[in-house]
Every structure is written in structure tokens, then in C-alpha cells.
Amino acid sequence: MFRSAERRSPPPPSRGRSGGGWGGAILIFISVALPATAADKFPGIGRTATGAEVAAWDIDVRPDFKGLPSGSGSVAKGQEIWDARCANCHGTFGESNEIFTPIVGGTTKQDIERGRVASLTDQKQPQRTTMMKVATLSSLFDYIYRAMPWNEPRSLTVDETYAVLAHILNLAEVVPDDFVLSDKTMDSVQARMPNRFGMTKTHGLANARGKPDIQATACMKDCAEFVQIGSRLPDYARNAHNNLADQNRIWGPFRGADTSVAALAALSLSRSVALTQSAPSSAGEDAVPPAPTGKILYAKHHCAACHGLTNKLVGPSFRDVAKRYQGKSDVNVVLERKIKLGGAGAWGNIPMPPHATIEASDIASLVSWILEGKF
Amino acid sequence: MIRRKLGHLSYAPEGFVPAELVSAVTAHGIDDTRRAFLRSSFAAALLGSTVIATRSSAAEGELEILEKQPWQTTLGKPVAATPYGLPSVFEKNLQRRESPGLTRVSAASVAFTPLQGLFGIITPSGLHFERHHQGWVDIDPAKHRLMINGLVKQAKIFTMDDLLRLPSVSRIHFIECGANTGLEWGNVAVPTVQYTHGMLSCCEFTGVPLSVLLDQCGADLKKGKYVLAEGGDGSGMTRTIPMENALDDVFVAWGMNGEMLRPENGYPLRLVVPGVQGVSWVKWLRRIEVGDSPYASKDEAVHYIDLMPDGLHRQYTSIQECKSVITTPSGGQQLHATGFYNVSGMAWSGRGKIKRVDVSFDGGNHWRTARLESPVLSKAVTRFNIDWVWDGSPAILQSRAIDSTGYVQPPIRTLRAIRGSRSIYHNNAIQSWEVGSNGEVSNVQVG
Numbered sequence: 001m002f003r004s005a006e007r008r009s010p011p012p013p014s015r016g017r018s019g020g021g022w023g024g025a026i027l028i029f030i031s032v033a034l035p036a037t038a039a040d041k042f043p044g045i046g047r048t049a050t051g052a053e054v055a056a057w058d059i060d061v062r063p064d065f066k067g068l069p070s071g072s073g074s075v076a077k078g079q080e081i082w083d084a085r086c087a088n089c090h091g092t093f094g095e096s097n098e099i100f101t102p103i104v105g106g107t108t109k110q111d112i113e114r115g116r117v118a119s120l121t122d123q124k125q126p127q128r129t130t131m132m133k134v135a136t137l138s139s140l141f142d143y144i145y146r147a148m149p150w151n152e153p154r155s156l157t158v159d160e161t162y163a164v165l166a167h168i169l170n171l172a173e174v175v176p177d178d179f180v181l182s183d184k185t186m187d188s189v190q191a192r193m194p195n196r197f198g199m200t201k202t203h204g205l206a207n208a209r210g211k212p213d214i215q216a217t218a219c220m221k222d223c224a225e226f227v228q229i230g231s232r233l234p235d236y237a238r239n240a241h242n243n244l245a246d247q248n249r250i251w252g253p254f255r256g257a258d259t260s261v262a263a264l265a266a267l268s269l270s271r272s273v274a275l276t277q278s279a280p281s282s283a284g285e286d287a288v289p290p291a292p293t294g295k296i297l298y299a300k301h302h303c304a305a306c307h308g309l310t311n312k313l314v315g316p317s318f319r320d321v322a323k324r325y326q327g328k329s330d331v332n333v334v335l336e337r338k339i340k341l342g343g344a345g346a347w348g349n350i351p352m353p354p355h356a357t358i359e360a361s362d363i364a365s366l367v368s369w370i371l372e373g374k375f
Numbered sequence: 376m377i378r379r380k381l382g383h384l385s386y387a388p389e390g391f392v393p394a395e396l397v398s399a400v401t402a403h404g405i406d407d408t409r410r411a412f413l414r415s416s417f418a419a420a421l422l423g424s425t426v427i428a429t430r431s432s433a434a435e436g437e438l439e440i441l442e443k444q445p446w447q448t449t450l451g452k453p454v455a456a457t458p459y460g461l462p463s464v465f466e467k468n469l470q471r472r473e474s475p476g477l478t479r480v481s482a483a484s485v486a487f488t489p490l491q492g493l494f495g496i497i498t499p500s501g502l503h504f505e506r507h508h509q510g511w512v513d514i515d516p517a518k519h520r521l522m523i524n525g526l527v528k529q530a531k532i533f534t535m536d537d538l539l540r541l542p543s544v545s546r547i548h549f550i551e552c553g554a555n556t557g558l559e560w561g562n563v564a565v566p567t568v569q570y571t572h573g574m575l576s577c578c579e580f581t582g583v584p585l586s587v588l589l590d591q592c593g594a595d596l597k598k599g600k601y602v603l604a605e606g607g608d609g610s611g612m613t614r615t616i617p618m619e620n621a622l623d624d625v626f627v628a629w630g631m632n633g634e635m636l637r638p639e640n641g642y643p644l645r646l647v648v649p650g651v652q653g654v655s656w657v658k659w660l661r662r663i664e665v666g667d668s669p670y671a672s673k674d675e676a677v678h679y680i681d682l683m684p685d686g687l688h689r690q691y692t693s694i695q696e697c698k699s700v701i702t703t704p705s706g707g708q709q710l711h712a713t714g715f716y717n718v719s720g721m722a723w724s725g726r727g728k729i730k731r732v733d734v735s736f737d738g739g740n741h742w743r744t745a746r747l748e749s750p751v752l753s754k755a756v757t758r759f760n761i762d763w764v765w766d767g768s769p770a771i772l773q774s775r776a777i778d779s780t781g782y783v784q785p786p787i788r789t790l791r792a793i794r795g796s797r798s799i800y801h802n803n804a805i806q807s808w809e810v811g812s813n814g815e816v817s818n819v820q821v822g
Binding site: 041042044045046047048049053054057058060062063064098099100116117118120121128130133134135136138139140142143146147150153154198199200201203204205206207208210212213214215216217218219220221222223224227228229230231232233237240241242244245246247248249250251253254255256257258259263264265266267 | 465469470472475476479480489492509522523524525529530531541564566567569570587590591592603605610613617650661664666673675676677680681682684686689690693694696703704705709711716725726727731733737740741742775782783789793794807809813814816817819
């Protein structure tokens with residue numbers, strides 16, 4: 001209850017009244033600083049924050065630079081920090097798309113003059129970078145200081161933050177190589193931000209009373225002349241989110257489709273799906289797949305990652321494999337061994353890795369199916 | 376629904392009965408020879424000789440009834456065997472899941488709620504969607520503080536002990552990420568409702584109105600037009616909230632569905648901003664600052680901005696407009712029989728209550744009005760249901776919600792006509808599920 005910080009706050013009036021001479025002085029202070037409305041409502045709850053506490057946490061920087069700490073950092077210094085602490089995620093030039101979306105790219109000198117980024121409309125840039133989007137320089141300073149590096153947030157000093165930001169701005173060709181960014185120069189750089197006029201607050205989505213931009217009607221009858229499907233998932237993505245049968249309840253009317261195999265040809269009760277529940281050990285696998293065929297095994301063992309049926313990918317197409325080995329002696333044995341142990345050199349430089357975990361019977365079925373050549 | 380009629384074999388354990396026998400029995404009925412075959416099939420597949428030792432047969436009824444089941448004939452587990460309860464082992468498929476390939480690092484990612492398996496309006500705490508920008512943390516509540524500063528008469532610190540002494544409110548609200556359904560602006564991209572709409576949850580939250588705390592600090596409501604909410608984790612998430620909202624229905628919450636918040640959802644303290652996208656519901660809330668202009672934080676200046684066809688970004692888009700989706704049947708599910716189904720879904724609006732939900736089974740040509748289940752609450756999920764007898768022909772299921780302001784949930788083409796297809800955020804289009812003649816349900820877009 002009586003932690004040191006609390007003792008620094010003005011004591012509540014009751015304590016002031018019972019105290020000595022200085023208590024009276026405090027009481028006067030309170031009556032000036034705190035009108036009776038607020039503090040009296042919930043006596044004993046909350047305490048005054050100290051200046052040091054507010055300073056420790058209140059680090060936000062607004063677009064008008066309120067909250068910007070004094071300090072500075074050069075492009076050169078920023079590059080050192082960047083290479084050591086930032087480049088492994090963001091790439092040497094802030095261009096990397098490996099872990100996060102790119103920071104730099106897609107802006108031009110004309111954008112800097114105009115304050116609008118042209119590649120946001122001409123769609124020549126495949127991905128929107130941070131520098132294409134951000135209108136306010138303060139946002140970058142605030143975020144780098146508050147949360148970067150990603151795995152060590154709050155470890156950069158104010159000067160290091162200025163330096164890293166100077167380096168990013170230099171990579172984006174907003175500031176020259178010898179530039180020093182500081183609380184004094186932020187304003188001048190803001191005037192060169194490539195997308196500084198790229199934001200609008202004119203829309204109805206800021207609060208619940210905003211006027212919607214979309215007006216739809218609730219037609220009930222004969223609403224569409226044609227109902228046409230404009231988009232659906234391609235077949236090759238059937239199992240891209242893994243087997244959907246394992247992501248739905250295993251009993252009841254709405255089970256998941258088994259996407260590890262091809263879709264059912266037709267609604268078929270002779271497939272006799274169990275509405276009763278089997279043992280929990282088979283939970284999620286209660287739908288028994290039809291007899292394995294080559295195509296199912298092709299999907300099951302992810303052959304498609306490297307082999308197309310009729311087109312060359314990383315490895316040869318199965319059609320080409322069938323063509324080359326058709327009619328050769330012991331061909332089944334040779335190919336089964338190649339799948340199991342891997343191989344190299346027959347189709348180019350990229351080796352085929354071994355597949356030790358695929359059952360021999362599956363490999364044999366696959367090979368027979370490939371050699372049949374009926375895809 | 377497969378008809379449960381004695382003598383039909385459709386509800387026999389799958390794969391135990393040879394297909395030839397099924398068709399033979401279906402065609403000619405059951406006789407002694409076929410019954411013997413049936414028994415041996417069950418025996419071989421199920422329990423060795425135990426089935427044969429019983430006197431049941433398929434013609435007399437279901438083995439589930441005629442046989443004594445293990446749960447009837449054994450002693451059950453004691454109380455508190457699982458001191459914090461867990462779902463049945465039969466429910467383990469319903470989990471939060473990432474969408475493969477969506478993000479590169481799991482600490483800055485999303486785990487989607489399995490809406491396809493949920494009932495009613497409340498999301499179980501363990502299935503509430505997750506979205507973290509810099510990982511999640513489990514903060515010691517004894518060391519957590521809430522600071523209120525800025526344009527206030529007195530900057531104040533509240534401990535969790537302080538906050539839990541204040542008069543609290545408990546309210547049910549939906550929370551939806553602004554990027555929910557964002558993958559589908561251009562085309563169909565993901566297979567199931569978990570991935571199209573699973574950044575949506577709805578819980579009962581308990582906490583103290585922010586207005587109470589602002590009042591306690593003597594906030595300057597004349598100059599203070601905005602508040603900044605800030606998280607205590609490594610990302611230090613910051614979002615600007617108009618003072619109008621802050622004084623209306625925003626609250627500082629510690630409770631969720633009757634227990635404390637889960638750490639993934641901001642334990643011990645998060646902001647609840649009803650009707651507004653999830654990013655503003657700052658988790659691990661440590662600070663509220665009162666200010667006179669917006670803050671343009673990173674997640675208001677680089678992300679959560681909506682790109683329009685003219686190249687301008689809409690900034691500070693916050694409201695989650697009226698939206699609905701059918702959750703059963705939905706994408707990736709498989710109907711196994713024709714007949715009656717209860718089609719069920721969820722509807723919600725950031726502007727108020729749900730007034731009506733219409734459902735179409737023919738891709739939007741004709742619509743019928745669904746039943747709204749109670750409770751129907753403002754800025755909360757409302758459950759709707761509608762009867763459907765499926766005749767086995769292909770169908771396209773859609774739902775369309777209308778809220779208390781009269782706003783009608785739009786088709787995707789209407790949204791695209793105004794906003795293009797690159798805005799990422801705030802896609803509240805009508806969702807279409809195609810039911811194929813093979814019973815498989817697929818995510819499709821109409822038009």
C-alpha cells in the first residue's frame with residue numbers, strides 16, 4: 001500500500017486534515033489542482049503519476065512532431081547499425097520480402113516532388129513498400145524507436161533511431177549520402193516524403209455515424225439475370241490448406257471434405273459413410289479413402305512439388321519419364337529404386353532426393369501408374 | 376440426412392461392410408446368408424469375436440442400442456480429473472489455425488477461429504482468434520500498470536487492484552480484424568470460413584468504462600478530441616480513438632467469458648472498442664493519452680489504410696460495417712445426403728444491431744428471410760438460422776445482413792465498383808458457398 005511512488009503523490013484530504021502544518025498546505029494545493037468532481041468519486045483508487053514515469057512511457061511522436069526527442073544521426077552511422085541489426089530481416093537495401101514486406105522501393109524523384117506515389121495507381125510495383133505508403137515521417141521515427149529491432153524492441157537510443165531512419169531515407173533517395181537527420185531537420189524531410197499527400201480522411205468509416213460509401217439494395221425476387229461464378233479455387237489448391245476433413249467436426253451433418261484425395265464423383269450413399277462414431281484414435285480420419293490409385297498417391301506424397309504430369313517443373317514430367325523408360329528391361333525395379341534412394345544426372349543438374357518413408361507398395365503403384373502414361 | 380430406417384446399412388461403420396454386400400442387401404433385403412456375412416464383417420473389423428457373441432443383428436436394430444457400450448458398463452472418471460476442463464477428444468479438429476503461406480513468421484501472424492464448428496454467438500476463449508504484431512506475452516498482473524496522461528488535470532497510475540475495485544460493466548461484443556476477408560478482394564483465395572472470416576470472435580467482456588477513468592483524471596474534453604491507446608508488449612501497439620467513441624462505449628477490460636482474458640488476448644488488460652476493427656482493441660493496455668490531434672502511428676500510417684483505385688489511401692478507417700456469413704454448410708464441408716438441413720450463420724454490424732438477414736440458395740436471384748436467434752445485441756454477433764431441403768442439385772448459398780441503420784450488406788462487385796480490389800481492409804461482401812451435386816461445398820464468388 002505504501003510504496004515509495006505513492007508517498008510522492010499528494011495524500012488524500014482526510015489524511016491532510018489529520019496531519020500537521022504542511023498537511024494544510026497540501027490540502028490547499030489539492031483544492032486548486034483537483035476540483036471535487038473527479039477524485040472524490042472513487043476515493044483511494046489510482047495515484048498521481050510522477051514526471052519520470054510519464055517520461056519513461058510517453059514516447060509517442062505525432063505528425064506535428066509533438067513528442068519528438070532532441071538528437072541526431074547520420075546516414076553513414078545509420079548504415080552501420082542497419083547492416084548489423086536490421087539487414088538480416090529487411091535486406092541490405094530495405095528491399096527484402098523474405099520476412100516482412102519491403103521498406104524501400106517503388107518511389108521516384110517525381111514522387112518526391114509531387115508528394116504522391118505514381119506506382120500506387122499504375123500498378124507497376126508488384127508489392128506496396130513502406131516508403132510508397134507512409135505519408136508522415138513521424139510514424140517511422142515513432143515505430144523504430146518504440147518497437148525495433150523486432151526481437152529486441154526498445155534497444156535503440158534516440159540518436160541511433162535518427163541514424164537508422166536517415167539511412168532508410170537515403171536508400172529511398174529522399175536524403176543525400178551526407179545527410180544528418182535530427183529534430184531540427186525532420187521538418188525539411190517531411191516536405192520530401194514521396195506519398196505525403198497520399199492519405200485521405202474523407203470517408204464514412206471513421207466512426208459509427210459516418211455515411212457509408214456503399215449503397216446496396218435488398219432485392220428479394222428475380223434479382224439476377226444471370227448467376228455466374230466469377231472465381232473459385234483452382235484444383236491444384238485443393239489441399240493447400242491441408243486436409244479439410246481434419247479441420248471440421250468428425251461427426252454430424254457438416255463434416256469436412258477429404259481434400260487429400262480427389263473430390264467425390266457424385267453424392268453416393270453406397271460409399272456408406274459412417275454416421276456412428278469410431279474410436280477416438282481415428283478421430284479426423286474416419287472417412288476411408290477409396291482404393292489408392294497413382295493419382296491419389298501423386299497427391300498424397302506431394303510428387304507435384306517437383307513433377308508435373310505433362311509439364312516440366314523442377315524435375316521431368318511424368319509423361320516424359322514414361323516415354324523415356326517405356327519398354328526397357330527391369331524398368332519398374334529401376335524406377336522404384338530411383339524414387340526410394342534418389343538419383344541425379346538423368347534429367348539435368350537438380351538431383352532427386354531419396355524418399356525413404358514412402359511405402360514400397362505405394363512406390364510400386366506409382367511407378368506402374370507413371371509407366372502406364374495415362375494422366 | 377441419411378434416413379435411419381431399420382434394414383438400411385447406411386449407418387453401419389464405414390468400410391466394415393463390403394460394397395457388394397451393401398448392394399445385395401439394399402436390392403434383396405437381408406436373409407440368413409447375408410446376415411451371417413454381415414456378422415463376420417463386423418466381427419473382423421470391430422471387436423474380434425465379441426460382436427458375434429451378442430444376439431444383436433442389423434435387422435433387429437442398431438448395435439449402439441442393442442449392445443452395452445463401454446460408457447454404460449464402466450465407472451467414469453472422478454471429479455476434477457481435468458481441473459481446468461477441456462473439450463471432448465472428438466472435438467480436437469476445431470482449433471485455431473494459421474493460413475499456410477500467409478505470413479513468414481508466426482510471431483507476426485494470425486490464427487483464425489474455426490467458425491465452421493461453432494454455435495450461438497459466443498466464441499470459446501480458447502478459440503478466440505489471435506493476431507499479434509510482435510508475439511504474445513504473459514504479463515504479471517501485479518507488475519502491470521495503466522497510465523493516463525496528456526490533456527488531463529492529473530496524470531494517474533492505476534494498478535490492476537485499483538481497476539478491479541471500480542464499478543464494472545459486462546457486455547457482449549464482436550471483435551473483427553480490419554483485414555478479415557482481406558484475402559478475397561481480388562478473387563477466391565482460401566477454402567473455408569475459418570480462413571475467409573475467422574478473424575472474427577464474439578465474447579462477453581468485463582471491465583470499467585474508459586469514461587470513468589478519464590473523468591477520474593480530469594480529462595480536458597474540450598481540447599482533447601482523441602485518445603491514444605498503447606500496449607505494454609514489445610510492439611507497443613498504438614492506435615488513435617476519437618474522444619466521441621472513447622466516451623460512448625469504450626471500456627478497459629480484464630474479463631472475457633467469465634474468466635480473466637487469455638494472454639493471447641491481452642492479459643491482464645485490453646481495450647474494448649465496440650464496432651471498431653480489432654487493431655484498436657489494444658492488448659496488454661498500459662497507457663491512454665488524451666490529445667488534440669490524431670497520432671498517425673505505424674498501424675495508422677503504413678498498415679490498416681485502405682488503398683482506393685485513385686491511389687489515395689483512406690486513413691483512420693475503423694468501423695466494421697454490416698456483414699454476415701453462413702457457417703454451416705460452408706466451404707470445405709461435405710454433405711453426404713440430400714434432405715433437410717438447418718442452415719446457420721452469423722451476422723454483425725459495427726453500427727448497431729442486426730435487423731434482418733436474408734438467405735439465397737440460388738446465387739442471389741431469390742432470397743428468403745432467416746430467423747434471428749436471441750439475443751440480438753448492438754455491435755455483437757447475431758445467430759441466424761433457416762430451413763433448407765436439399766434436393767441434390769447444385770446450389771449457391773449466400774447470406775445478406777441489414778443493420779439497424781438500414782445499411783444492406785453488399786455483393787462483392789458493388790464493393791469493387793467503389794473501392795477497387797486492392798484495399799486489403801474492410802471487405803464485408805456477401806459470401807457465396809457453392810454446394811456441388813457431389814455434396815462438396817466450395818468457396819466461390821458470383822459475378
